[in-house]
Amino acid sequence: MLRDITLGQYYQADSVLHRLDPRVKLIGTIAYIIALFMCTNVWGYLAVTVFLCSIIVISKVPVKFMLKGMKAILFLIIITVCFNMFMTQGEVLVSFWRLKITKEGLIVAAKMAIRLSYLIIGSSLMTLTTTPNQLTDGLEKLLGPLKKIHMPVHEIAMMMSIALRFIPILMEETDKIMKAQMARGANFDTGNIFQKAKSLVPLLVPLFISAFRRANDLAMAMEARCYKGGESRTKMKPLKYQGRDIAGYLILVGFVAAVVATRWIP
């Protein structure tokens, strides 16, 4: 069933990380990425690895879910590694034809590969342990100060959550239209790429029309329920920091400090 798909890639489990305030997780991810790119030596990478491994253990999310995200960027990692390996100047280890592998190149390539894969694992950990809803809530609250400079923060968050709600519905609709067109002899699978793209037109047109109709209906339903934007609106599930969130921030500060400190270890 199409309606059963989960969006983002939330993995349901009961862990401290799941219960953590989304704001802590958002800021944590950013801090983690910054720390990752501040590493200069082995100690730095060791600190990040220890941190990442303990977070994975705490999260109770099976490791294979994190590796799934890696698959998508495997190609990118390979290209980066190759370029760094061959293009960096320095002490030549192996050379054949016009390509040279240098010692410095190998080190830089290894560093790049570790950084990229840690980056993906770290950020997918956040999306695996946070529901899309919590994410939008967290973002809205974090970006709140930007309202002062007339950024439509609430509106953006509302749009995100409505999009999340309607993606499964629109996917089901796509499926329905596709079947209806196929029943009348439409062909979506054969031909070269241009013919395939062209065959999507009779699918996209009705889909767009229906999406606009839905948007119109939804807007009316929201207005009928007194929706008038973010002003004077209360929250059913307000975000409030708990003890564990403060602890989370403290651990984060400790982690970043530790990574920065490793820069002075020779």
Add this chain to the structure above:
Amino acid sequence: MSLIKTDKLSFDYIRRDEEGNVEAIVRAVDEVSLDIEQGDFIAILGHNGSGKSTFSKHLNAILMPTEGTVWVDGKDTGDSDNLWAIRETAGMVFQNPDNQIIGQIVEEDVGFGPENLGVETKEIWQRVEESLKAVGMWEYRKHSPNKLSGGQKQRVSIAGVLAMHPKCIVLDEPTAMLDPNGRYEVIRAARALNEVEKVTVILITHYMEEVIFADKVFVMDKGHIAMQGTPREIFSRVEELKAIHLDVPQVTMLAHELKKRGLNIPDGILTTEELVEALKKIR
């Protein structure tokens, strides 16, 4: 004063061409005057294009009258200062259940209305619980709306309106997209609201079976109120209903045909039991 009062309410749909010149004016609602009392269960009947949906959208100021006036709880809907107060008084449930649920979890959707009204967090939770229990959807509070049936989704929508504590709920063809089971669920929920919670219910529909419980029925045709009265009075006038393309419930039709053939049966039979009783008396 009555809860809802309309005076010579008319509404035109204006179609414009690309330059903005008026191409055609269609009068959807034409000089409708009616009164709806607090606590009533009202049904508005009409076939497609009779103006019943357009009329219903005036009751919580989604549309403004072209001519005439609508008062909801004594407030004129034409005055934009009254807009939010009117929408708080008269809630609205629409036809398509998918296009009116905003939350990704049932309880969040029910909380959407009270959130907009600026209700305290603690009270929101109370209202959500009350409303979901009133429509019998409390066990589904943690579910995603996408996994519910049509009837269940409409009950969630009703709960969402109920949580705003309106005096009146307008249901605009809430059952048009549902299967018979879902229709039954929704109508039962609407009746329970009226009887238990004492909310005024205005049900817009073209299903005859759904109006037999109403206190008062208005039949609309071509933008006018063609008939009004109790369901029994309305269904006594089978020929007139047929003339405006409305069917009567099957039993009513059967009783009517039997009467035409000379059997002594009263007018306006609404349920099978009534017909059985009437037939027993003849023997």
